[in-house]
Amino acid sequence: MDYELFIKKVNEFIGIDLTNYKRPQMERRITSLMRAHGFQNYSEYLEVLKKEPNQLEKFLNHLTINVSEFYRNPNQWDVLAQKILPEILRRNPRPKTWSAGCATGEESYTLAMLLREATTGFFPRILATDIDEKALAKAKAGIYQEKAVEHLPPYYVKKYLTKVGDAYQVIDDLKKLVNFQKHDLLKDPFDTNFDLILCRNVVIYFTNEAKDALYRRFREALRPGGILFTGSTEQIFQASQLGMKAISLFFYQRKD
Numbered sequence: 001m002d003y004e005l006f007i008k009k010v011n012e013f014i015g016i017d018l019t020n021y022k023r024p025q026m027e028r029r030i031t032s033l034m035r036a037h038g039f040q041n042y043s044e045y046l047e048v049l050k051k052e053p054n055q056l057e058k059f060l061n062h063l064t065i066n067v068s069e070f071y072r073n074p075n076q077w078d079v080l081a082q083k084i085l086p087e088i089l090r091r092n093p094r095p096k097t098w099s100a101g102c103a104t105g106e107e108s109y110t111l112a113m114l115l116r117e118a119t120t121g122f123f124p125r126i127l128a129t130d131i132d133e134k135a136l137a138k139a140k141a142g143i144y145q146e147k148a149v150e151h152l153p154p155y156y157v158k159k160y161l162t163k164v165g166d167a168y169q170v171i172d173d174l175k176k177l178v179n180f181q182k183h184d185l186l187k188d189p190f191d192t193n194f195d196l197i198l199c200r201n202v203v204i205y206f207t208n209e210a211k212d213a214l215y216r217r218f219r220e221a222l223r224p225g226g227i228l229f230t231g232s233t234e235q236i237f238q239a240s241q242l243g244m245k246a247i248s249l250f251f252y253q254r255k256d
């Protein structure tokens with residue numbers, strides 16, 4: 001069995017279509033994991049994945065890389081707080097927001113903090129989605145090691161996190177604002193009328209075709225004038241072809 005047949009079978013069996021992910025990276029990750037567990041070839045590995053939930057879980061964990069942190073790439077969050085959010089709130093004082101590919105929740109909670117600070121008399125609700133249920137379980141628990149909060153300004157740490165031993169826990173009032181849900185960006189339907197979508201450090205593993213199709217769908221999910229916030233290595237070079245306009249580095253506005 002070759003790589004192509006293996007990922008076809010994986011899709012039939014667990015519903016994740018790996019043809020949308022860059023082949024060299026994916027193939028390397030899968031073969032290294034397979035060998036690390038002592039399996040010689042794809043057919044043997046596939047049989048094991050079907051029979052042993054434990055191996056399947058390891059396989060899924062290895063494919064999705066959940067690294068995240070609060071206020072990741074601080075300059076970009078500063079731009080969001082100082083320039084982008086005030087403009088969004090001017091257009092709509094009750095903005096609808098989505099943290100897409102939220103991993104373990106640090107990004108979603110950071111957004112919740114910023115929205116809480118920027119609004120009064122409004123209970124912001126943030127949709128936060130990821131394909132990985134284990135990451136979502138961690139996100140809901142909201143407990144993080146010190147490293148995750150390294151770049152979060154002390155004001156936010158003090159106000160929205162409590163120290164539990166060596167770790168930090170998100171306070172309940174903030175947790176209530178974030179609605180974590182399982183969602184596959186490559187196949188599940190999107191909600192609409194968002195004022196702001198964050199999709200950061202997610203598409204780096206997608207093929208160019210999958211990335212373009214996703215950005216087109218994000219555009220449709222935004223309201224006119226709505227903003228997409230991408231990751232540092234995910235600049236959209238042909239934004240206008242996708243019906244978007246770059247308004248700042250890493251921020252794209254739906255053009256109509």
Ligand SMILES: C[S@@+](CC[C@H](N)C(=O)[O-])C[C@H]1O[C@@H](n2cnc3c(N)ncnc32)[C@H](O)[C@@H]1O
Pocket residue numbers: 064065066067068069072100101102103104107129130131132135183184185186199200201202231
């Ligand atoms: C590196 S994390 C990014 C976390 C956060 N956005 C940040 O920038 O810190 C990438 C996340 O993308 C998720 N992901 C990968 N493919 C996905 C898909 N098809 N649909 C939804 N999430 C996906 C992974 O599960 C992982 O949690």
